[in-house]
Amino acid sequence: MPLDTIRARLQQRHLDALLVTQPENRRYLSGYTAHDSSIAESAGVLLISAKGAPLLLTDSRFALQAEREATGFTMRLYQRGLLALLKNLLPGLAIRRLGFEPHWMLYSTATALLKMTSTLNIEAAPVGGLIETLRRCKSAREIEHIQAAVLLNEQVFQTVFATLRPGQTERQVADRIEQTMRQMGSEGPAFETIVGAGPNGALPHAVPSDRPLRRGEPIVIDMGLRLNGYCSDMTRTVVLGKPDDKTKEIIRIVRQAQQAATKVIRGGCTGREADRAARQVINAAGYGKYFGHGLGHGVGLAVHEAPPLNRRNRGQLTPGMVVTVEPGIYLPDWGGVRLENMVVVKTSGCELLNQDTTFLDI
């Protein structure tokens, strides 16, 4: 039960309660799926106290949904904003130290919260990453959801890949991918779909343009969807017609880098070691300076979450973490190749969540 774990952590830190504002943390703990249109227009926050019942604070627009979904939570509605409700609520809850999430609260909101709590003789303290730390290791049920999101994403990819033709623009292809995601039953894209054809593929985060796809050039397609709240993230680099020798060579190097990393990922391996396994292959092939990003990142309710796999992360992976393995080579003016799969970290080794092998083994 995550709630019991959180309560134990709160007591360790001498906190009487935690205000959970980060949307994925809120969903993780409560099951409440509402979407915040921005950090300034929240669909509600949780107040988890060390002793009393957990509360969900929201406004009347979301009351029905909150009641239906957050079954373990007691709902409190605010009419004149969160702070006014907290001001009424906190004194009755015997809270002396209240934690809040500094990485998901606006400076203006936090300063108003600090001012309000000080008038009540309550100490408000920033508590970073407490829930994110719990979210890193997935339960069996979460892994099922992620597996389903990965497989549906592959079906969407295959559906659109079968219709790719020279002359279609990057933007048309990206739009079609996102439409197909919705049609095939997902909650929509987990991030803005990347389609980078030819030279545009040399930008790791290319925004799809009106450039048409051409025969023979590498086309980077980076796509992910949300299903039951959980994300998938996959990149394939494909060619319409026959790839030339250079493209084939670079795809092979990137694929070998991916396989080398997949071989070392297991419980106890550090993020840095996983990154190095892939980087060594690309360095040895002479393309080291064209692999400018980290190897991967955690995926769950958020498409980018802990842990990062890069040169700086000396933390060890633990079983149940789900991470991407996505080396790439980006050559200015020529284009890019990136290959991205997702794996679950196991005690010995890791388990591949992907089945699609398009252009992985040419």
Place this chain on the structure above:
Amino acid sequence: MPLDTIRARLQQRHLDALLVTQPENRRYLSGYTAHDSSIAESAGVLLISAKGAPLLLTDSRFALQAEREATGFTMRLYQRGLLALLKNLLPGLAIRRLGFEPHWMLYSTATALLKMTSTLNIEAAPVGGLIETLRRCKSAREIEHIQAAVLLNEQVFQTVFATLRPGQTERQVADRIEQTMRQMGSEGPAFETIVGAGPNGALPHAVPSDRPLRRGEPIVIDMGLRLNGYCSDMTRTVVLGKPDDKTKEIIRIVRQAQQAATKVIRGGCTGREADRAARQVINAAGYGKYFGHGLGHGVGLAVHEAPPLNRRNRGQLTPGMVVTVEPGIYLPDWGGVRLENMVVVKTSGCELLNQDTTFLDI
């Protein structure tokens, strides 16, 4: 020139520079259109100093786009994050007081910024709403963009409305609206499209469900798109087949409320007076307690921006503001009726941006 205006305001407040983190403010001042995937993953920030050239600070992923779009700005790239770059940059710019936007900076980022600047003997000060205040009154060019977004939104509405049939679900209709927005050349929806059929329409912000549309019931469709960065926002309440007498009566009351408000909106009218004009009509008809939200809000680069039209806003409207006029009546278990148009405030009166009259005059 907004930049000159901002510099004058900075000097009034004894600031040497302003860090612009809010994405619409960034676009408004620079023309840079990149999208932040979240407040924690920014596509860049502006540093406007009272004297030197304006700077755009971003990372290599966005370099090409920033250079192409933010033509009046000098680009500086960060590799190890914004704060590290600022730490190098600020001493050379003779900045002693630096403003930042507290309503669009995370508490964790702001505290790190305050700590870093204090080591440089620079005072960082929260400066709320400076750019938003400028954004309230639109230029002729901005109004053209908004007008185009309103008309395209109406075309999308008409295209989908022509295909509505009983049995289609709310979610299918909402998905089709958003697809059509993309197909007809917009940058996509400005917010999550609302389709609330029958009782679901009683929730002003209903999330589209799998409930099928039925003949004779009111169906609230609230939709908006983005075109050239500018938003549109329109609500129609439609009926498949013939509306019954109660539905017709409520549509007529809401429409009269909308017309009453449209009649009083002009430069010098307060947000509160506009709201009251609509509310009096609904009160007089006996439905006052079923109109639970404000009359409207500003629209521009953001779909919800200043000024609000509600009971609390005693500020005067000024010519060039663009606002929604959207009264509604929501009856639990029965459903809702909301009608929303957009107008430009003029010296005497206001100008309607909408042409569509579907179910407005039944």
